[in-house]
Amino acid sequence: MDRLQPPVENYANPKTCFFHVLFKAAALAFYILSAIFIDSFVIIFVVTVLLAALDFWVVKNVSGRILVGLRWWNEINEQGESVWKFECLDQESLARMNKKDSWLFWWTLYLTAVAWIFLGIFSLLRFQADYLLVIGVCLSLSIANIVGFTKCRKDAKKQIQQFASQTIASHFSSTIQSAFSVV
């Protein structure tokens, strides 16, 4: 990198980033290290799944909002149907989002899922069905967040494009109108 460039921006929300990574890393670390220290499967299961669930909650409610400005949830409307809602910040705020923050967000999200898959293959090879249970739960929580936020981001991009083309079209037509009215 060119040394004369302005300094790279730092993390804008270091605390959020920290918590975002903390529970993921804790769940993975506990799972991997527990085989050495802890005898009881029940404790391994409960602690790992609890950490994974906390991580899910933190990512969905806190770091998704703050680091990338996305949010998703499910509602049941008056007719009794379930509706998935995806929300994003408007374009200006999205552009102002810290690049490092969102890089960290997405990469840790994907890497955790890959790590769980890897551990799952490991325990599959060892024929440990009960550990597969742990991994199944943690993996489904990770994948739920990945799917939710990816859909959010895609919808956000589509909406912004749609809006941009509408704006251009209506600006264009109103400019022409005003041009004709002046003449």
Next chain:
Amino acid sequence: MSYGGAAPLHQSSQSDIDEIENLINDSVRFGPATILPARPPSSPRASIPVSSSPFVPSALHPLPSSNKKPLPHFAVPSFSAGPSPQGIATDGLGPPTNTLTEPIWDTVKRDLTRIATNLRLVVFPNPNREDPGKALRDWDLWGPFFFIVFLGLVLSWSASVKKSEVFAVAFAVLAAGAIILTLNVLLLGGHIIFFQSLSLLGYCLFPLDIGALICLLGSNVIIKMMVVLVTFSWSSWAAYPFMSTAVSSRRKALALYPVFLMYISIGCLIIAVD
């Protein structure tokens, strides 16, 4: 969209902003509207506010606040769904918080209240029980998660041998059972929502949790059987209205029988574990 991109030929009294806003409102009304970009708060820090207006173009001048339409709810989406009357107190209405502790505590409190409300709705008698639509409108999976893990822990604690297997079996049976039962209802042509049903079946475990706890403390087999019988019938009573109204009346038994079977097998597990 009726306009098809062209604005009506008003006089130039209607400003650009209003035209564009009309277009947007139309598209928000008629379009799929799966995503709702939120208006940022006045502070430069980007946080998702609890605003209720439709998509506002940030490139134009800020619109007057009279344009706010009351859209349903931008609550904090925890693991649970559904609206929350308070919303996020920290966003959009004041300066954004700098600590993580404040909003977390609020959200946690809200989640806990939601769990308590859902529990009360499902397990205890209340006038809305017959209406499955209202029964678990704000479904959440935290309650069921805690109840399943608690039941597994109690069973595992009561077991003198093979603790891990007991826990794993209990958890797997309950989790897989809830999913399969929901699929069963869906395949029978019933009208339920997947997660709502999972949530309900999880909450109906609460009486069995209590039964397991009592059985942990006592040791007489007869007393255990009585306790399990009482709590099993309580669980079934809680689950009955929701499941039975979800399918057509001819298939009610087909939908309900597996539910009872699952709860009975858990009851037997509670009795048998020692």
